[in-house]
Amino acid sequence: MTERRARRSPYPTWFFLPAAVVYGALFIVPTLASFWFSLTRWNLFEAEFIGLGNFRQFFREPFLVQGVVNTLIYGTLTSGLKTVLGLALAVLLTGRIWFRGTLRTLVFFPVLVSTIGVGFAFEAMMHPTRGVINVALEGIGIDGPHWLTNPSLALVSVALVDVWKGVGLATVIFMAGLVSIPQDYYEAARIDGATRWQQFRRVTVPLVRPATITVVTLSLISGLRYFELIWAMTGGGPGFSSDVIASVIYKQYQAGFYGLATAGNVILFGLIACIVLPLTWWFNRREVEL
Structure with a gap:
């Protein structure tokens, strides 16, 4: 009692x-x-x-199914890159380097910029003939690809821009996790003769696990439901090669297929739940075991 x-x-x-x-x-x-x-x-x-007519129609149309596949690719790619690059940048920016404060500002600044503005800016920069990126590549003798007009590159190109814009938030979360690690662990590892790589692998990675769980979960949810940057840069094209579920839903609403678009929303909700909930349970279970 x-x-x-x-x-x-x-x-x-x-x-x-x-x-x-x-x-x-x-x-x-x-x-x-x-x-x-x-x-x-x-x-x-x-x-x-x-x-279930709307759901049957959704999975009967090839371009709608392609949106589901692209959503999984996009979410996995952006989440993985943000996690890896965010941890690497956090380790760098918590170390003793020159202009550390300035570099932290530069890394986090893209997070504050409008997503639509970033999309329009990179759409111009990735133009196949007049874009800054391909012009710079041509200056060193490299024939730049058609970033946003090649069906096999469009989705990956948008994903890379998304990583550039969002990695700053992942870096901040990892930095908060890193500065909370007591220095005694690193001193003990150095006394035992551990190299920098061994310290990172045996001390940093396990102790920064809560931050890793947060970054993976947030990045995955964001990637699976992403829309703004894709719509601003490619509109789901060329064809349907960069369409994700969110852009498919928007197009169906525009066309007046409200029931089909709502079914897409339900599918997206179920997809996120079926991926994130088991992943979160597995992360928490592993954390308890450790």
Whole structure:
């Protein structure tokens, strides 16, 4: 009885009621409504129940399935690169280097810039003939590729721009994790004769694990639901080669296929849940074991 009282929150339960109402109104109710409307053919005035027809049509169209595949590729690629580069930059920027403050500002600055502005800027920079990138490559004798007009490069090109823009946030999270590691561990490792690589592998990587979990989870969710940069740079093209689920949904809404677009929203919700929830459970389980 005493332990139960000790664990009880000092705040009355009804203190949480305003937050619960807002959460329910802005998340739970729209989510349940989306599930219902995904089973209908609807417009602003009426809805006709058609069961799983929208989902069958979604997976019957090749370009819609391509959007699902591209979403998985995009989310995995951007999340992986942000995690690796963010950790590398964090290690660099927490070390004793010149202009450390300036470099930290430069790394984080792209996070603050408008996504649409970045998209338009890199669309111009990646122009196959007049873009700054290909002009610079031509100056050193390299024939630059068609970054955004080649179907096999468009999605990867946008992903690299996304990594450039978002790696600053991952770096800050990793830096917070690194500075919280007691220096005693590194001193003990140096006394035992560990090299810098061994210190990084045996001390830094395990102790920065909570930051790694945060970066992977946030980057993966962001990558799976990304839209703005892709739409600004390629509009899902050329053809459907860089379409992701979010851009497919937008196109279906534009075309007036509201039920099909809502089904796409449900598929995206389910995709994120099926990937992120098991991954989070696995991360937490491994952290407890360690």
